[in-house]
Structure formats: structure tokens, C-alpha cells
Amino acid sequence: MKEGAVGLAIIQTLLYALGIYKFIVIGAIIFSWLYAFNVVNNSNQFVAMLGSFFYKATEPVLRPIRRFIPDLGGIDISPIVLFVIIYFVEQIIVNVLAPAIV
Template identity: 65%
Template sequence: MIALIQTLVLALDIYWWIIIGAAIFSWLYAFNVVNSRNQLVGAIGNFLFRATEPVLAPIRRVLPDLGGIDISPIIVLLIIFFLRQFLLTTVVQLVL
């Protein structure tokens, strides 16, 4: 059971970095720092969009319009942090 919890924590950690990467990439794309016509940049952007949009889109629908500021990645990171801490503190204690 501990192995399953550790695997879930690792998956949450990986998704944490994917969310951060998508946020940074969106800033770089918005300010034309990266070449949007480059195939590699397009492939990375497409991967990050497809990996994060199913989680971020429902949160964006619930949040009020804040102009040009998107705080949905911060909400997802808080949820991931909560789930990770819940697994490591509460569920592990129940298993042991």
C-alpha cells in the first residue's frame, strides 16, 4: 500500500511541474519570447495545453473574470499540494 501512495505522490509531483511549465510557457508565448512558428515549440506548447487544459478549464469556468489574469494554475497547485499532504500525513498513518 505504501508503494501505491508513493506512486501517487510522484504522479502529483510530476503534474505539479507540468502545470508550472505550462504557465511559464504561456507567458513566454504571450510576450513573443519563443518562436511560435518553430515545430518544437509548437509540439511542446501542444503537449502542455493538452496535459493541463482538462484540469484548468473547469476551474476557469467557476472563477470570476479577473481581466487578463489567470489564477487557475495557482488553484490547481494548491489542490495538488493538499492532496499530496493528505496522502503523506493522513493516509500513510492509516496504513501503518
């Protein structure tokens, strides 16, 4: 296998992982809305486990972003900022790293 092929496989895997993480963030957003409006049963063990997963998967990334964003009166735009950061990282990978490997 050529070195360039291995590099492209790594790049594609990184892009795939970022895509999966975007879906996890979307799931966390939807779950937070459902939880806030009491649509889901708060005492259900599966709901608690799902909420714990979303919190542990997204909070370490969203917490530093929230420190730099001013308070907007209860509206959390940190996921939007995270999506912009992920898009920026994807563009760096595709436009800078991929051509350097090929």
C-alpha cells in the same frame, strides 16, 4: 512483501506523480508567458509540439477550475488554485491514507 509495503509504495508513487504534474503546470505557465510575449518562435515545429503537450496535459484540469473563478481582467489564477488543490490532495494522502495503511 507485506501489504503495508505495497500500500506505501502506491502512496509514494502517487506523491511522485503529483510532483511531476506540478512541474508540468509550471512549464505550461512559463511557456504561456514566453508565447504571449513572442519570445519563442511561433512557427517552429518543436515550439508548437511543446505548446500542444502543455495544453493537452493541463487544460483538462484547469478548465473546470476556470469556470468557478471570476474574471480578473486577463489574469489567470487557475494554476494557483490547482497548486492549492494538489497540496490538499498530498496532505490527505500523507496524513489520512498513509497512517491507515501502516
